Amino acid sequence: MxxxxxxxxxxxxxxxxxxxxxxxxxxxxxxxxxxxxxxxxxxxxxxxxxxxxxxxxxxxxxxxxxxxxxxxxxxxxxxxxxxxxxxxxxxxxxxxxxxxxxxxxxxxxxxxxxxxxxxxxxxxxxxxxxxxxxxxxxxxxxxxxxxxxxxxxxxxxxxxxxxxxxxxxxxxxxAPPVPAPCPVTRRESAVLALLARGLTNQQIAHRLAISPRTVDKHLEHAYAKLRVGGRVEAANAWLTRGPAAAHR
Structure with a gap:
């Protein structure tokens, strides 16, 4: 210049x-x-x-x-x-x-x-x-x-x-601040941990002694809290954030 x-x-x-x-x-x-x-x-x-x-x-x-x-x-x-x-x-x-x-x-x-x-x-x-x-x-x-x-x-x-x-x-x-994501519950955390290990909803339901429909609902809530759109993104988010995203 x-x-x-x-x-x-x-x-x-x-x-x-x-x-x-x-x-x-x-x-x-x-x-x-x-x-x-x-x-x-x-x-x-x-x-x-x-x-x-x-x-x-x-x-x-x-x-x-x-x-x-x-x-x-x-x-x-x-x-x-x-x-x-x-x-x-x-x-x-x-x-x-x-x-x-x-x-x-x-x-x-x-x-x-x-x-x-x-x-x-x-x-x-x-x-x-x-x-x-x-x-x-x-x-x-x-x-x-x-x-x-x-x-x-x-x-x-x-x-x-x-x-x-x-x-x-x-x-x-x-720019307005980005709100912090809401932490997932302990049960949602357990579902996400198994999801990140590659288990299907049926396998997660069997491990946690809950119905597949309940697994679906836990994942639906977790997706919203983690601001992700599906299983792969949720698994990646969980692997990245881990227990820090969950309630104690």
């Missing part, structure tokens, strides 16, 4: 640090978007609360994404390599031009329906973890766009990388 770009980014980060008193993402983002565009200059920036989705985005300028554009994005984003990078990949700052040629970009259905109407000829996008939503890890995506002229530079990518780290920490602080 050039000395001038580094000095400019330091000024931006000093302001970003002032936003660490924010109490939630909703109040933070409107103040943050102009700072992001100052750090990574472009014509627009989009903050997507869920990477890969057009659900409730915040934009600068405001109202950049019409309902038609958002609906088109929902239909066509699956074929977009930059969306795949932010939603399912590492999410490191990436220029679209690094992933595909201009002709490949223009051939996308999303180009005609989403990006061209928004004036997005050049893009730089990144994503970062932002806690859980409905029990599922969430990533925020930030996408910068330019309507013409030159592409984003290496300095822009470096600035975005520094911002990504800072924003990830900030969103992690704002």
């Amino acid at each position: 050039s000395a001038a770009a580094e000095a400019g980014l330091r000024r931006i980060l000093a302001v970003v640090d002032l936003l660490t008193d924010a109490v939630d993402e909703e109040s933070l983002v409107p103040a943050l978007l102009p700072l992001l565009l100052a750090a990574v200059p472009g014509d627009s920036v989009v903050w997507s609360p869920r990477a890969g989705s057009a659900d409730r985005p915040l934009t600068l300028p405001a109202g950049l994404l019409t309902d038609d554009v958002r609906e088109a994005f929902a239909r066509e984003a699956a074929a977009d390599v930059l969306v795949a990078h932010t939603a399912r990949g590492t999410g490191t700052p990436m220029r679209r031009s690094t992933l595909q040629t201009r002709d490949e970009f223009h051939a996308l259905a999303a180009y005609a329906d989403v990006y061209r109407p928004c004036g997005s000829e050049h893009q730089l996008a990144m994503s970062f973890p932002a806690g859980l939503a409905d029990g599922v890890p969430r990533k925020v995506c930030v996408a910068f766009s330019r309507g013409g002229g030159s592409d984003f530079t290496d300095d822009d990518v470096a600035a975005a990388a520094v911002l990504r780290t800072r924003l990830g920490h900030l969103l992690g602080r704002l």
